[in-house]
Amino acid sequence: MSVSDRHDVPPAEHARRNHIGLGRVIVGLGVGLVVPALVGRALRGRHRASAHQKSIRRTRDGAAILGASVLLDSAMEHLRGGFHNRAMYIAPSLAAISVAASLAEPGTGPRENGARAAHAASFVTGLLGLGFHFYNITKRPGGISWNNLFYAAPIGAPGALTVAGLLGLATELIAMRPDDSQRNGRALAGLAGLSLLGETAEVALLHFRGAFHNPAMVLPVTVPPAAALALLHLALRPEARKRRATRALLNSVSVLGLVGTGFHIYGVGRNMGGWSNWRQNVLTGPPTPAPISFAGLGLAGLAALDLLSDAENCNER
Structure with missing residues (x-):
């Protein structure tokens, strides 16, 4: 694109492109957080686990998989929307942090408090996202209608981030209370x-x-x-x-x-x-x-x- 062409682009289009570029950077950083955690876990290897240890591992892996689904899905959907609302950066960012926290071993030293905070933030962010998506549907002409439920912001999608946060917190709780x-x-x-x-x-x-x-x-x-x-x-x-x-x-x-x-x-x-x-x-x-x-x-x-x-x-x- 020449200099003259760039001047012909409307300011709104410039802003949209900048938002999309920033969204891609956030997704890239998210992947950068998740991949090292996956590699580190693979290097730790697997050992024969008791039923309690297996439950911790499965809950943690479930939270990680759910968070990864939210990370990629919300990034794609918000990218399709051009990240026109800056709050749309939050879901993929928190999902990436949640995945990294889930892949860390639960209840092991200083990482414990950080992981718990990340899961709690994911839980709250998912609830706020449910509110945002519900508002997005109701503000459209026709309000709660089949057309808006089909084509507006998916009403239940942010709930997956809430559940990912809850599963992460559950992992910590199970690890701390082995006798219950x-x-x-x-x-x-x-x-x-x-x-x-x-x-x-x-x-x-x-x-x-x-x-x-x-x-x-x-x-x-x-x-x-x-x-x-x-x-x-x-x-x-x-x-x-x-x-x-x-x-x-x-x-x-x-x-x-x-x-x-x-x-x-x-x-x-x-x-x-x-x-x-x-x-x-x-x-x-x-x-x-x-x-x-x-x-x-x-x-x-x-x-x-x-x-x-x-x-x-x-x-x-």
Whole structure:
């Protein structure tokens, strides 16, 4: 672009480009925070863990996966909106910090307070985001209507950041209270169950917008609610004989998160130009980072089962 061309660009367009550039920088910094944490965790390696340690690891990994989904999804959606509101920088930034905090070992020295603060900030930011998105819908002509629910800011999306913060805080709590597996397991089962129901409601709305044109679109609105109801039942009555079916459902939910990501990648490729035109199609096609959040919630549910099993074993001893 020549100097004369730059002078012809309206000031609003200059501001929009600057916001988009800053958004890309924030996303880059977020990835820069997450990648070293992943590498560091890989270098620490895996060891044979007890049921309690396994539950800590699964809750932490669930929080990290959910935070990563929010990081990428909010970055893409806010980039599509040109970051026209400066508050749109907050969600991807906090999600990146939340992921880095989740990948740190819980309850280990000075990092503990910093991780707890990051998770609490994610929780609060998600709640504020829910308010922002609700306001975005209600201020449009028609208010709460199908058209606005379909095409305005996704009403339930910020809730994923809230849940990621709660799971991060749960990881710290489980690590600090190893002798309270029964209560922790029931609380975590309730949290994961309610979160799965909320996630399913958001997916149902967007898949309804897509008229369920692919029969596979029915799976994320049937399997996760079944797992959620099973978890909520265990939260009220933690009976051992029902855990095997619940575990199978939760494993299916986790697999569904991976399969759904593949479907969304395929959906982006079906747009004109396919992945060679990725700059446009990843913004207009199905959100590729969204389905993996089911895997994060599935891990949190499995962690709850680990805690309940650990409590039962302790009682038998």
